[in-house]
Amino acid sequence: MSILSAIKSFSLPHLEATRLGECSKLIEACSEYSVDRSGLQPSASTLETIISSARTGSLSLVSRRDLRVAISAIGLHDGLNIEDVLALLTEATRRNDRRCIRASLSSLLFGYRDRSLRELLRSYIGRNLDLLTENNRRFCKLTGILASDEAVNSLATSLLLSGNVHQASFAKGLSPFILSTAFGVELKLACIRWATRNLKAGRLEQALSFAFDDVVGTPQPEFYEALVYPFLDVPPPPEAQKKITGILISRYRDPRLFMWPTLLGSDGGQRRDACLVAVRRWLSMEYLDLFIRIIEDTADDQFMPRKTFWLRYFERGYVTDLTLILATEAGRIAKQAQRASPDTEYMKWSNLSGANSNQSVLLMRLGDLVIAEWSHSGALRFWRVGDKAAPEFHKPSYVGQELRRASMEVRIGDFMRDAIRHDKNGSWTTWARRAIEHHTGIRA
Numbered sequence: 001m002s003i004l005s006a007i008k009s010f011s012l013p014h015l016e017a018t019r020l021g022e023c024s025k026l027i028e029a030c031s032e033y034s035v036d037r038s039g040l041q042p043s044a045s046t047l048e049t050i051i052s053s054a055r056t057g058s059l060s061l062v063s064r065r066d067l068r069v070a071i072s073a074i075g076l077h078d079g080l081n082i083e084d085v086l087a088l089l090t091e092a093t094r095r096n097d098r099r100c101i102r103a104s105l106s107s108l109l110f111g112y113r114d115r116s117l118r119e120l121l122r123s124y125i126g127r128n129l130d131l132l133t134e135n136n137r138r139f140c141k142l143t144g145i146l147a148s149d150e151a152v153n154s155l156a157t158s159l160l161l162s163g164n165v166h167q168a169s170f171a172k173g174l175s176p177f178i179l180s181t182a183f184g185v186e187l188k189l190a191c192i193r194w195a196t197r198n199l200k201a202g203r204l205e206q207a208l209s210f211a212f213d214d215v216v217g218t219p220q221p222e223f224y225e226a227l228v229y230p231f232l233d234v235p236p237p238p239e240a241q242k243k244i245t246g247i248l249i250s251r252y253r254d255p256r257l258f259m260w261p262t263l264l265g266s267d268g269g270q271r272r273d274a275c276l277v278a279v280r281r282w283l284s285m286e287y288l289d290l291f292i293r294i295i296e297d298t299a300d301d302q303f304m305p306r307k308t309f310w311l312r313y314f315e316r317g318y319v320t321d322l323t324l325i326l327a328t329e330a331g332r333i334a335k336q337a338q339r340a341s342p343d344t345e346y347m348k349w350s351n352l353s354g355a356n357s358n359q360s361v362l363l364m365r366l367g368d369l370v371i372a373e374w375s376h377s378g379a380l381r382f383w384r385v386g387d388k389a390a391p392e393f394h395k396p397s398y399v400g401q402e403l404r405r406a407s408m409e410v411r412i413g414d415f416m417r418d419a420i421r422h423d424k425n426g427s428w429t430t431w432a433r434r435a436i437e438h439h440t441g442i443r444a
Contacts, residue, residue: 047073051080054087064097071103074121075111075182082116089124101131108145112183122146139173145183152183156190160198165191165206176214185220192226199240208247219251221261221272228275241282242343248279249346255279256321257394281317284364286347287324288314291362293337294330295375306422309429310373312444313366313436321365323393324349325403329357330375354400361403363391367440372403379419380432381407382439410435 050070053059059067071088074080080088092100104125111117126146129137144151155172162168169179178184188211195207211223227244235241252260255276262268292307313319326334326349338344352361355378362373370383370390381404383390389406391398409416412431420435422428437443 047077047079050088051084054084054091057087059087059091060094062091064095064099067091067095068097068099068103071100071107074104074107075109075114075117076107082120085117085120089120093124093128096131098131101125101128102133102136105132105136105140109178109181109183112145112181113186114182118149135173142172143174152186153190153194156187156194159210160191160194160203160206165210169210179214185222189222189226192223193230196227196230196236199237204240204243208243212247212251215251218261221263221268224248224252224260225263225271225275228278229271232274232278235278235282235285239343242286242341245279245282245286246343246346254283254346254348256283277317280320281314284314284319284322286344287322287349288362290334290337290347291324291360291373291375294326294333294360297333305426305429306373309432310362313442316444318366318442318444319364321393323363323395325352325361325363325398326350327352327355327357327359330360350395351397352400352403353397359400361398363393363403365393366436367442369436369439371436372407374403377422379404379421380428381419382410382435383407384439411438 046066047070050059050062050066053062062070067088070080071092074085074088089104092104104121108118108121108125111121122145125132125140129140129146132140140146143155159165159168159172174184174187179188191207191210195204212219227248230236231241231244236244249255252258260272260276263271265271288307288310295306310319324334331349331351334349338347352359356376358376359378360375361378364371364373365385368385370385370387372381372391374380383406387406387408391403404419407418409418410420410431411417411434412420420428420431433444
């Protein structure tokens with residue numbers, strides 16, 4: 001489909017109604033149109049021949065078309081090193097070929113995240129700026145792509161301060177095609193980083209929409225690092241945390257069940273694991289809050305001592321896995337709480353049968369222990385990790401008996417018991433704390 005046909009698909013009343021206020025409508029109408037770069041993609045054998053010519057000093061024998069397609073391959077093919085790129089650009093300068101200059105701008109977009117390529121291509125395009133089309137020169141001016149590395153951060157700031165990031169990006173010539181390139185990725189990351197430093201109403205939402213709305217499949221791992229890394233030690237405010245957690249789970253899936261893609265760099269695995277620990281901790285805290293809320297709404301027992309007790313373990317990251325299990329009435333209350341709290345669609349729980357309809361269970365892994373914390377008059381039960389009787393995590397449904405049977409005995413005063421009852425005088429917290437410390441070494 002041609003771009004002209006796409007534009008003609010808009011009726012005049014439709015165009016007048018949109019007033020370009022929602023650029024997504026224009027983008028949607030043109031979504032079937034894409035730049036055909038197939039003619040500029042050299043085959044492996046052709047590229048190998050051109051690289052050989054560059055390295056033997058015989059690029060003057062290469063045709064204009066082959067020189068242009070080789071320049072178009074910069075940033076897309078690993079076979080070209082910096083010396084090869086410099087030779088290609090030197091030959092293009094000698095020939096004063098306008099099409100080579102334009103191809104180099106596209107290569108800058110695709111190779112933008114490689115510092116050496118970025119600097120080399122910027123310098124080359126800057127020296128030949130007059131050979132670009134007027135639209136390309138305007139794009140360079142509006143985006144600052146030929147300026148310093150700080151320009152992409154300035155561009156991100158201006159987009160988010162505009163009030164409508166999609167409309168502002170469209171006005172600066174940032175098409176979906178450009179936003180899919182390495183330059184587009186770096187700009188999106190810059191928007192996320194700025195928004196996480198300036199958590200004002202609407203800006204985080206705009207940054208998340210700008211970064212993820214047009215991404216198909218799993219985004220690059222740098223996106224989750226940009227969202228989580230600033231909050232490794234101190235979580236973001238609750239509303240921001242919900243929005244960040246929601247987008248991360250929708251794009252990378254639940255980190256308690258799935259391993260996210262590894263980050264680049266020699267320490268990429270460690271940085272990924274640090275992000276996963278933080279997000280799992282956020283999730284655990286939210287499920288603890290929901291569990292306590294359900295107890296508050298359905299039970300007559302004291303719920304605050306429970307929250308006070310468990311919060312220390314959750315805040316310090318000792319709870320490494322968790323499943324919330326709800327009977328019918330407790331599930332109804334949880335759904336009501338979820339509807340009342342925006343951006344919590346990612347919260348899931350399991351169904352509980354074989355128990356009173358208002359009962360709920362918080363199944364936790366804490367060190368080498370599996371712990372079932374029952375609501376109401378239910379007890380606190382423990383199993384060792386790996387014990388055949390220990391309940392599994394993240395099953396869609398549970399029967400009450402499997403969350404009670406064959407739990408290990410723990411000391412309560414002078415006796416050994418298979419459960420700790422939540423007595424109203426609060427002594428249960430002493431026995432629970434001692435049991436956890438004895439079996440895991442964890443002190444909170």
